Amino acid sequence: MATERRTRRDFLRLSAVTGVVALGGPAVLAGCSEVPQQGEGGALQRAKDAGSIKVGIAGEIPYGYTENGEVTGEAPEVAKAVYKALGIGKVEAKQVEFGQLIQALNAGQFDMVAAGMAILPDRCKNAQFSIVDYVTPTALLVPKGNPKGINNFDDLKAKGETIAVVSGTVEQAVAKGVGIAADKIQTYDGPPELLQALTTKRAYCGALTDITLRRLLEDNPSAPLEVTEGFVPVVDGKEQIQAGGFVFRKDDKDLVDAFNKELKKLQDSGEWLKITEPFGFTEANEVPDDVTTEKLCQG
Structure with a gap:
């Protein structure tokens, strides 16, 4: 399938x-x-x-x-x-x-x-x-244990938490498209800055592709973070295939x-x-x- x-x-x-x-x-x-x-x-x-x-x-x-x-x-x-x-x-x-x-x-x-x-x-x-x-699917980088139980953009919107994204990426467009408030979307120049935002707790989670985030954690094993299961975001009833x-x-x-x-x-x-x-x-x-x-x- x-x-x-x-x-x-x-x-x-x-x-x-x-x-x-x-x-x-x-x-x-x-x-x-x-x-x-x-x-x-x-x-x-x-x-x-x-x-x-x-x-x-x-x-x-x-x-x-x-x-x-x-x-x-x-x-x-x-x-x-x-x-x-x-x-x-x-x-x-x-x-x-x-x-x-x-x-x-x-x-x-x-x-x-x-x-x-x-x-x-x-x-x-x-x-x-x-x-x-x-x-490739999208995934979220969240604190270890994911205490707020946020696994996708819908969860994020419902719980009103802040997300970090890389400027110009699909994830930024999806976050906006699903109706997450503008003041809850933080944009950064690249994954290193996104990672820093999460480790300093400026945002609850970060969004990029599954393969990117898993590699990011491999290269930063001391970061107190984990990657959610990959998923395909839906905006206005349409799958946003990466x-x-x-x-x-x-x-x-x-x-x-x-x-x-x-x-x-x-x-x-x-x-x-x-x-x-x-x-x-x-x-x-x-x-x-x-x-x-x-x-x-x-x-």
Whole structure:
């Protein structure tokens, strides 16, 4: 059953290293670029000619981050496999604040976002998403023992407690959409700040994806917190399925089509799961047939 497979997604610690970093290689200088003008060839051909492509990340574990001077994470590693199949051997990454990724993409700072970004109608208006990369449920990070018994957004609204969310995420939109009072929603720049808000008891709970929060606790075992069971939020009677994808400029259809073809091959062959398992992904995160980019963009 499709709903049984809707499990895990978004996270943690902003990396200390920013700029542009080659996957598996040293950091290189980051600079602003412009979207190539018409007549210079399509995005795919330009990348093939250069033998490299730039992607945007947000420094979020496990989706796309820098560790020991190298860029890694679920999305960059999947992207690396796709581009290798396309004959593009080098993938570089530039770290940008999550909420600025699409803007930076459209400004030409990189050619694709590889940051585990949820596919949402408002985002689809400004950019083009790949086929769905993975699905994951939402979860809450609560005090150990969960003394107030808050396991989802409805519980939170009913009990009038305060929630911490990361600015620009699905969880922020859901909290607002279910009618939680504005003064009960605290926004933070990233998971580290969210974690601090909870450990200092500025908010009762925090919301992100199940996979993100579990990894957050693994990296902060002394935090007196626990993760609730994952769930699919409902707003106005509609399930808010957390499904992530890669993001491209609207004009780069040639690149998107080629990327989608190779990504689907990885998914169908089982190679996608081999690549993503080290980052906490499981068969439960594989994409059900009824979850598509087209449906998610329509809302």
